[in-house]
Amino acid sequence: MKISSYVLPGGTESYGRLEGDTVVDAGTTLRGTYPDLRALLAGDAIHRLASADGPSLPVSDVTMLPTIPKPDKIVCIGLNYLGHIKETGRDRPEYPSIFTRYPSSVVGHGAPLVRPKVSQNFDFEGEFTVVIGKPGRHIARDRAYDHVAGYTCFNDGSIRDYQRHTTQFWGGKNFWQSGSMGPCLVTPDELGDPTEPRMVTRLNGEIMQDTSVGDLAFDIPDLIAYVSTIIDLAPGDIIATGTPSGVGNFRDPKVFMKPGDTIEVEIDGIGTLSNPIIDET
Template sequence: MKLVTFEAGGKASYGSLAGDRIIDLGASLGPRYPDIRAVLEAGALPELARLASATAATHSLADVKLLPVITNPRKIFCVGLNYKTHVIETKRSDSAYPAIFTRFADTLVAHDAPLFKPNISNRFDFEGELAVVIGKGGRNITQANALDHIAGYACFNDGSVRDWQRHTHQWTPGKNFPGTGAFGPCLTTPDEVPDFGAQTITTRLNGEVVQHASLSDLIFTLPVIIEYLSAFTPLMPGDVVATGTPGGVGDKREPPLYMKDGDVVEVEITGIGLLRNVVKNEV
């Protein structure tokens, strides 16, 4: 399934994406599961799949406003320096462990929503990434069992305010301006992506490819990341893990290439989705 969270007629719901149509599953399941996080908490994805297969589409994708796939994650983890091409361009050494930082839920925006460039900086950079959504929570999850804890995948743009990211050794300020993290367009369940390592991630800025890599190039694989995270904190249904960006970021180009008002940025992952946003100055 490809699940979306959306707003129609001023009311938020969720459903299954079928081409350019949406099967509104929240219309009938909403009283029990008000959002996708609640669906995951209840282990109700199979119930959603059965209902989606027996229900006609109720909305055109063009007629709804998409929301971030998970609107209310408890935790958002981001992995830094997880492609060798990005490690090289940052001139950093290899690490034995994943570099982890966090994002806040109020930084998230949806597909086709504005991505806001803070007025305080002109160094607003793109970072196309694969996001993983946790379906089954746990602590001390082993690598052997880690994939069983994944509900699905989405595209992510970890918009980074580079000067604020480097005020100190802690990256948190540059990664948490409101409206700088794009997340969507849909949650694609693992059965839709049988050959995960064969998929590619591409970031385009105004139609020009600026990043491209294979998901098989991840230095720390999804099982390694999940094992590491769950060793120090419980993972919960609906938690989001952005798994890192390939080389080609604007900050490391000569001359640097930063996002500005009016730019169109796309993150596309084969088999998973295409996330598009227009950059707007913060108001």
């Protein structure tokens, strides 16, 4: 099952099944109990989406929101693809490198990514992303997948000069509407083995990043086990697992996103997250 969050014509936020170019608005019958997708996950009611009735609308008639519009936590992992570690000239880290993003820095599929006034060093980072479905703390590695609601695409848009101002990545990772998530959550039963999908990032149609999700240095069970030793994981929490090689900052010459560009992150079995680039006004 593929599940999207969106704004209906008229301005109501809702969610439903994504079926090709159509959304079936399950929120029509479920919003009274579960106002958004995060609440549905917290209520352990994702199974109700499969049979929930609602009107069918063309995707073009709704405005896509981030897969989880208001997650409690967005946890991002740095330097986690072996190819990306190599291109940075660093050693494989002993532990996952973690930073966080705020929900206000993330938009949905189709919404513009905003290059800030203060920098032109706006880079792309396609990422395979885990959505937590079951809460937990100190989750054992062999039980990690029990806590996964599904997977989605993420673009960890990065302002590289601000990222390098200090040793903390936070500054370059939280500019307003600089990242994106979507177009849907894909449940584990539909995706299958999460180490197999191919992930491709395209800038104006040109392939920039192309890898298997299996190239992770720390895999999904590693990340869930490690992160949950530090914080409690809650339904709707996001773990963006890192970006592969090919980012613009390590190209020669460097390649950064600019107004008029379109950036796409495509993952087998999930779909394509696409966003145009605009300048901050």
